[in-house]
Amino acid sequence: MTPSPESSTPAALHGLKILDLTRLLPGAFCTQLLADSGADVLKIERPGDGDYNRQFEPIHKRESGSFLLLNRNKRSLTLDLKSTEGRAIFLQLARDADVVVEGFRPGVMERLGIHYAALREHNPRLVYCAISGYGQTGPLAQASGHDLNYMALTGALQLFGTPATGPIVPGLSIADVGGGSLMAAVGILIALAARGRSGKGQYVDVSMSDGLMSWLCYHAADYLFGGVEPRGGERPFIGQAPCYNVYRCSDDRHISLGIIEAHFWDRFCDLIGRPDFKASQWPTGDEALRQHGVLSTLFAQAPRDTWAARLAAADIPASPVNSMAEAFDSPQLRHRQMLLEMDHPVEGRIPQLGFPIKFSGSPATLRRPPPLLGQHNEEVLTGLGYSSSDIVRLREHAVI
Numbered sequence: 001m002t003p004s005p006e007s008s009t010p011a012a013l014h015g016l017k018i019l020d021l022t023r024l025l026p027g028a029f030c031t032q033l034l035a036d037s038g039a040d041v042l043k044i045e046r047p048g049d050g051d052y053n054r055q056f057e058p059i060h061k062r063e064s065g066s067f068l069l070l071n072r073n074k075r076s077l078t079l080d081l082k083s084t085e086g087r088a089i090f091l092q093l094a095r096d097a098d099v100v101v102e103g104f105r106p107g108v109m110e111r112l113g114i115h116y117a118a119l120r121e122h123n124p125r126l127v128y129c130a131i132s133g134y135g136q137t138g139p140l141a142q143a144s145g146h147d148l149n150y151m152a153l154t155g156a157l158q159l160f161g162t163p164a165t166g167p168i169v170p171g172l173s174i175a176d177v178g179g180g181s182l183m184a185a186v187g188i189l190i191a192l193a194a195r196g197r198s199g200k201g202q203y204v205d206v207s208m209s210d211g212l213m214s215w216l217c218y219h220a221a222d223y224l225f226g227g228v229e230p231r232g233g234e235r236p237f238i239g240q241a242p243c244y245n246v247y248r249c250s251d252d253r254h255i256s257l258g259i260i261e262a263h264f265w266d267r268f269c270d271l272i273g274r275p276d277f278k279a280s281q282w283p284t285g286d287e288a289l290r291q292h293g294v295l296s297t298l299f300a301q302a303p304r305d306t307w308a309a310r311l312a313a314a315d316i317p318a319s320p321v322n323s324m325a326e327a328f329d330s331p332q333l334r335h336r337q338m339l340l341e342m343d344h345p346v347e348g349r350i351p352q353l354g355f356p357i358k359f360s361g362s363p364a365t366l367r368r369p370p371p372l373l374g375q376h377n378e379e380v381l382t383g384l385g386y387s388s389s390d391i392v393r394l395r396e397h398a399v400i
Contacts, residue, residue, distance in 0.1 A: 009361055009362055010038065010362070011037055011038025011362055011363075011364070011365060012037045012038055012359065012362040013034055013037040013038040013039040014038035014039075015038075015040075016034070016038070016039040016040065016098050016099065016192075017039070017040050017042075017096060017097045017098050017099070018031060018034060018035075018039050018040065018041045018042065018097065018098065018099040018100075018101065019042055019044055019090075019093055019094060019097045019099070019100045019101070020041050020042065020043050020044065020074065020101050021044045021081075021100070021101065021102040021103070021104070022101055022102060022103035022131065023051045023052045023053065023103060024051075024052055024053060024103065024176075025053070025066075025070065025173055025176045025177065025180075025181070026103060026131050026176045026177070026180030026181050026184065026208060027101055027102070027103040027131055027180075027181070027184070028051070028053060028070040028071060028181075029070055029176075029177055029181035030101065030131070030180070030181040030182070030184040030185045030188075031043075031074065031101055032070055032071060032072060032073065032074070033181070033185050033355075034099075034185060034188070035072070035073035035074050036072070036073055036355045036364035036365065036366070037355075037362070037364050038362075038364075038365075039099075040075070041073065041074040041075070042074070042075050042076075042077055042093070042376070042380065043071065043074050043075065043076045043077065043371065044077055044079050044081070044090065045076055045077070045078050045079070045373060045374070046078065046079075046080065046081075047078040047079070047080055047374070047398055047399075047400055048078075048398075049373075050076070050078065050373040050374075051067065051071070053066050053067040053070060053071070054067045054373065060347050060350065061346060061347050061348070062346050062347065063344075063346065063347055063370065063372075067370060068344070068347060068350050068352075068369075068370050069351075069352065069353055070370075071370035071371065072342065072352060072366055072368065072369055072370050073365075073366065073367050073368055074368070074370065074371055075368075075371055075375070075376035075379070075380065076371035076372065076373055076374055076375050076376055076377075077374065077376055077377055077380045077381075077400070078373060078374035078377060078400045079399070079400055080398060080399050080400070081112050081114065082112065083397075083398075083399050085394065085397075085399045086399050086400075087112065087113060087114055089381070089384065089399075090114055091114065091118075091119070091122060092384055093380075093384070094114070094119045094122060094123055094126065095122045095123050096123075097123065097126060098125070098126070098127060098192070099126070099127045099128075099129065099188055099192070100116075100119065100126060100127075100128045100129070101129045101131070101184065101188070102128075102129075102130055102131070103130075103131040103132065104130075104132075105132065105142065105144075106130070106132055106135075106136045106141050106142060107142070109130075116128040116130075116203045120201065123201070124200055124201060125195060125199065125200065125201045126201040127188055127191040127192055127195060127201045127202060127204065128201065128202075128203050128204065129184050129187060129188050129191075129204040129206060130203070130204070130205055130206065131180050131184050131206045131208065132205075132206070132207060132208070133145040133146075133149070133150060133207070133208050133209060134150075134207055134208075134209050134210075135205055135206075135207030135209070135210055136205045136207075137205075140153075140209075145209075146176075147173045147174065147175045147176045147208075148169060150175035150179060150208050150209040150212055151170065151174060151175050151212065152167075153209055154175075154209050154212050154213045154216065155213075155216065155220075156174070156175075156212055156213075156215070156216060157170075158229075158230070158231050158232065159219055159230060159231070159232055159238050160232050160238075161232040161233065161239075162232055162233035162239055163231070163232075163233050163234060164233075165232075167232065168232075174212065174215075175208045175209065175211070175212040176208060178211065178212060178215055179207075179208040179209065179210070179211030179212035179213075179214075179215070180206060180208040180211060182211070183206050183208075183210075183211035183214075184204070184206045187204040187206055188204060191204050218237070219235070219237075219238070222235060236282055240284065240288055241281075241282055241283075241288070242257075242283070242288060242291040242292040242295050243257060243259040243260075243265055243268075243281050243282070244257065244258055244259060244260065245257055245292065245295075246321060247295060247296055247299035247300075248296070248299065248300060249299050249300065249302060249303055249304040249306075249307055250300055250301060250302055250303050251303040251304055253303070253304035253305075253320070253321065254304060254320075254321035255299060255304050255307045255308060255311075255318060255319070255320055255321065256318060256319050256320075256321055257295075257311075257316075257317070257318050258317040258318065258319070259281075259316065259317055259318075260317070262281060264315075264316055264317055265277075265278065265281045266278050267314060267315075267316060268311075268314075268316050271310070271311075271314050271316065272295075272298055274294070277291060277294075304320050304321075305320065308320045336354065336358075337354045338353060338354040338356070339351060339352075339353065339354060340352045340353075340354050340366060342366050342369055343369065344369040344370065345369070345372070346372065347369075350369070352366060374400060377391065377395075377400050378391055381394070381400070
């Protein structure tokens with residue numbers, strides 16, 4: 001499926017200039033969301049190797065698959081920010097920028113001399129967003145970490161797994177995306193809205209662990225209001241309840257049962273011939289184990305797709321546990337344009353994940369493929385007034 005034609009209506013963030021100094025997932029996904037909505041995102045990358053994402057397996061032809069899925073609609077400028085001239089070029093760009101996004105450990109930008117206080121002197125309207133693991137302040141501000149560490153520290157990791165397995169490694173980068181990318185995008189847009197009233201930019205401090213902790217509002221209620229420590233397999237929505245669980249079918253594939261409302265549960269109990277279960281939708285202890293055993297035996301008697309069709313016909317909340325191949329072949333996903341394609345100058349025709357939010361008046365668009373490292377050096381520097389000989393000199397001195 002190819003991208004739909006661009007709308008004649010300007011994209012929502014058209015004209016917004018963003019300097020993206022981030023590497024890895026959190027910043028890249030944040031700025032791609034903004035770029036898809038029309039922002040001019042310029043990736044500032046280290047000469048030679050650039051964004052770490054470029055090296056991650058699998059490699060398509062020359063570029064990493066994850067890089068190709070996280071960096072469309074952006075331009076790339078290589079710049080050695082440790083060099084005097086590299087910093088000078090960055091400052092020149094920052095004077096005309098609306099947003100700077102960085103993901104370094106606290107203190108790095110200060111040491112480079114291009115931190116918010118310095119940039120604000122040249123551009124008081126600048127919105128500066130720093131994404132870090134634990135935030136810019138506090139005892140852990142300088143601690144190293146990644147997604148799994150933030151999950152563990154905030155109490156989120158114990159929600160995954162069972163009493164038998166203990167916590168397990170989640171299959172999605174929940175802290176990186178939910179606590180980092182999405183919180184940063186929201187924070188930037190809030191700061192821009194505030195700037196529209198005050199005329200002044202501000203510093204946006206995004207902590208991935210803070211962001212993740214805010215996602216715990218449902219399960220935190222167990223502890224804060226009920227005094228109960230929620231753990232995987234021990235609370236209703238994290239593996240304890242038979243009505244909200246996953247079951248293996250006769251073909252070794254799985255079906256997910258997501259029944260919350262009582263009327264759906266009553267209907268399901270009638271469907272499977274177990275009206276005695278109606279009075280016990282949320283059992284605990286031995287009763288939960290007994291009911292789960294009955295349902296496990298039941299679902300093991302027919303293939304996954306047979307169960308999916310039967311439950312769908314009865315309008316019961318259930319879904320097949322799809323493989324990635326099945327998910328990408330889903331008529332619903334394709335109808336919603338969540339799998340697109342675009343042309344890349346080196347990689348050829350490449351798949352792209354669609355933009356997740358649909359707008360009636362200012363739709364997101366796929367305008368340019370993920371950039372080659374330093375692909376836009378000449379374009380950007382010429383726009384700043386550098387001559388061809390200047391650009392050659394900068395390249396010879398490894399500034400770009």
